[in-house]
Every structure is written in structure tokens, then in C-alpha cells.
Amino acid sequence: MHVQQELINWYHAIKRDLPWRHTTDAYTIWLSEIILQQTRVEQGLPYYQRFLEKYPTVIDFAAAPEDDILKLWQGLGYYSRGRNMLKTAKQVQEEYNGVFPTSYDQLIKLKGIGEYTAAAISSFSANEARAVLDGNVYRVLSRYLGISQPIDSTTGKKIFRQAADDFLNEKDPAAHNQAMMELGALVCKPKNPACGTCPIRMGCYAFLHNAAGSFPVKAKKIKVKERFFNYFLFEDENGRILMNKRSDNDIWANMYDLPLIETTHQLSMDELIALPEVVEIFGKKLIITKSSPIIKHVLTHQHLYVRFVVLKQKPLTMHPNWVFIEVENLKKIALPKVIFIFLDNFLN
DNA sequence: AAATCGGGGCT
């Protein structure tokens, strides 16, 4: 039997029961695919359920305020996904009369949909013969075929694109794509792959050479930047919290945090309150109710060292992006994880 | 081509 058929047979026998595998509705599949970008199934699943319940159709989604989308996205990370979805939903409503496109060539033009997602939606919703190429597929193909070009180089990407296209089962692209990713997720895992249970091990280069650990190859290393965030929390006499709406050119775009002084390195409390910016905003004599320990918050490309300083007095000057928000209304706005956790502890 | 964009789980 052909290896592609072995793979599909294996998939049908052991596949996980995931909700987006029960539909061919392009909107629903789009929702699942965007949520699952760089996100494990178990982490994305509850978000998928909540989004589908609140926005059953692309028309419902298109009508949502951006703040509502970001709020529902809170905690999932890579928030531009949510903002791009809103743009695409509006575009589908206007240019496609609310009917979500299913062809690769139309999908690839939409905001937030790249090669992987266009291939996924077009194959799953319309069985278009497009091979997906995600992290799972890179790993499976590199091991199976023994491809040692780096998956994060331009030439490597071309080679893997060709390999994925060649390997595609054109008679059942949808099941083939699902099977490739399922194999990567359940068997051909990054660490300690379960080669003993792999349905296609007898044709696998890495299995036959006992070299799964050598694939895939990555060329680049991640560079991590350190940043030092000093947040100031001020609660006024009416129990409202002074919040800050973030800009759209940094992490946590358009989400809410607190008045922030960022420094280039870690300061002591004495050094912090002597800073000219701090004096300008809060005056010379700071009345500090309490200050938190330094919290290390780890992002992929940044390590944040975050401190919260609770103040008694209100700022002398107000920044345009600052706004007082009632505690009750905090649950309506999107907060980064580290902010949410601190406020949750502080207020409860 | 390289940098940027989160948060969580596994080793």
C-alpha cells in the first residue's frame, strides 16, 4: 500500500475528536485556524468555543468593536491575530457579501491569512488540493525525507514547499493535511518521538538512521531583549483605577495597562522615584502605599522585569492615553496577562 | 533577510 494511504488510514483510526473537524464551514474553520496559529490545540480550544458562541457568523464578527475582540482574545497572545480577523471579517461582509471565500487565491489576499492558513481553509472547506506546511509538517517531512536544509532559511522553505506539494495526496487533500499535522502532534513530536507507533516509519529516513533528533534543522537563534517596566497604580476617591491605553506599535497593541515608566535597566525604588519623568508626573514627594517585588514576565523575544508601585496621590499631569476606569468595568477591557494577574490580586 | 508579535507546556 502507498505511504499516503497508510497515513490516512492511521489518521482515521486514531484522530482526536476536535470540533472544527466536524464542519466544512469556511468561517468556522478560519476561526479555528487563526486561533491555532503558534498555539497548541488544548490552549486554543476554549477560545474557539467562546468565539463561536459569541460570533456564530462572520457577520456577527464583523459588527464587533475591536475592544470586544481583544477582550475575548485576552490571555491567548499574538493579539494582532484578533485585530486582523476584524479587518478580514469586515472585508468578507463587504466584498464577498458575507460569504467566506474558500479558494486559496482569494483567501491569501485577506489580512492575517498567509500560505499555511489559506492552504488549510481551502483544503478543509472545499477540498482544494493545497498542501499545508506548518511546524508539524516541517518536522515530519524533514525526518521522513532526511531534509537537512534549515526550515527557517529561504532556500529551505522552497525545498519544503516542493516536498509538501509532492507528498500531497490529491485524492483527499483535506484528510491528508489533517493526517500530516496529527502525526506531527501525536507521534512525530519534537522531543522523544514515538517512532515505534509511527505508521510510516518503514519509509522514514530518520527512523532508519536512528536520527530523529537531528531533524528538523534550524539556522537562527532567537534574540531576547530585556525591558524594565515600572507601573504606577493610582486609585481615586471614587474607586476608579487610572489605566493606560497602549499604542499600536509595541507589544500588547491597543490593550490596557497602567501608567508606565520604562527604564533601560533595573532601578532601585529610590532611583525610580528620583527620575525626572516620575517627578514631573507625580511630584517630588511620592506617597507610596506599597510596591510589588520584581516580576519576570517572559515573552518570546523579550524578558520583562515588571514592578508595580501603588501610589496615594494622583498625577499632576495627565497623559492623553490615560483614563480612569471603574473597577467593575475592568472586566470589559483587554489586559495583558501580567497586568490582569496583578490587578486581580490587588483588588481581591 | 531579519525582527517582531504572547503565553504556556515540556524537557
Place this chain on the structure above:
DNA sequence: AGCCCAGATTT
């Protein structure tokens, strides 16, 4: 600590 996760966009 380092790597990876149903990647895409910006610089």
C-alpha cells in the same frame, strides 16, 4: 534555560 506550538506581518 531552551525549544516548540495548526504563522503572519513589518521593517
